[in-house]
Amino acid sequence: MEAHLQLALANLPTISFGTGSLVRLPGPTIHQPNVYHFNSTTYSAIHSELATQNTPLYTQNGLLNMLGRNLTIKSYPERFQDWVPGKPRLEHAGDQGAKGTESGVVDVVITCEERCFDAVLDDLHNKGGKLNRPVHVFNVDIKDNHEEALVGGKAILDLALSLNEAAGRARDEAGDGGRAWDQGNREGFDEKVPDILAEWQERWPNMPALWSLAWF
Template identity: 45%
Template structure:
């Protein structure tokens, strides 16, 4: 029986999806993470001045850019810590819409992202007609909620995997 493959998706592939990616990876799950936004957006010095990057810009480059811009601000608000975690997991944020990978379970972290994932999946030309389950868990985009959400996603993944083992499908 094949191992289930999971995707965790938020808007920028920075906080919520990466926190869950880290948790699931540590528990041995086959997981990838993505964002669905047009750009990777991180808080800036003011609410109307976010830091924006193209998907594919490495976590290292984003880290170093923020370090140069304002080390104190981005240390205090936790962005440098978050980016440090991210770069230990994978090289750069990935956009779901350009991925051709197939997953058994896709977990989104907010309703808007869920809608974007469904829109993307519906627009694809089916190649294998294999089912995918898309589940949304609304998680606020802050560090504390991302951690709680990652626990919930990990618990869901464990329960689904256990059910698959018991039923013997996959």
Template identity: 40%
Template structure:
């Protein structure tokens, strides 16, 4: 069992809901964690399905919050966007894009298969310098409040179990199989290198 906390990245599409909920839970439990999105822009629900609110990743959570309040406070209060952004503002200033991060992690957890594919593609396109392994694991989490919380708890349990292993390289596949059976969710796993 390592006494050094795992360096964890949690990644969803827009770094708003699922990755931020997991970021919150993991940071409360002492993990060294960062969260990211992989999209080209941050997208949040708008007044209609075909009219999302789209922001640049450099836009702060506070700016997004104020923009939504100015557009329709009632709508964005009712659909939970303002509450979510209030949480996000307490965690970090703005969403971050995974492809722009050069930090090294022990574990990258993605929240949907398309994000997993983007992370693996990005990692494999980078020049390998240290050949240090990073485990990339996907846990499919539906993008809504309830599932984000359920998924964050599952990710926390998974990270704690990985933290408690004697040898992550030898024990991870078996551990993931146990988590698949207990949770009823499929997990994808691969190893990339820095």
């Protein structure tokens, strides 16, 4: 969600998802996580419940601060596997940063853990690419703590801005008012993505990255 925040603050249309079966947050012990459902339980409700449960513990481990940040970004956690590419998403109250993505397609997916990268690719494969529209899937491995998330968010923002700049040039060069791009014809951009990633990796050598081309 830190990456979502940084992307949204840079005015890049952004939506965010989890890939697990449930939302699992730290609990009083490693064997007692707090578990919630995707797509329905709001960040506000989770924040209130945990604050009531044990304010000192969840303040000390940063969980309440993280949830407080999240509820200013979007209403509730969503699951990638439940998203239907091509189906317009409903306007979620408080879902700041989602503007421009409501048509149901995106050009880039960025994950922050290799298992999530694999889950996204598996899900897109299972959905069958019915729209025949390319999507670039990246993984930027980030450890799940506040400090690493801040640095990782900056790295992801740098990658997104580089991709966005190249896409803008390719769209302008097409000279058709963006119609070909909107229909998924983006050869000029798609061919440059490996070079963009290589240049980004030189700037962020401590951020392991993966990339794959998939289809909606």
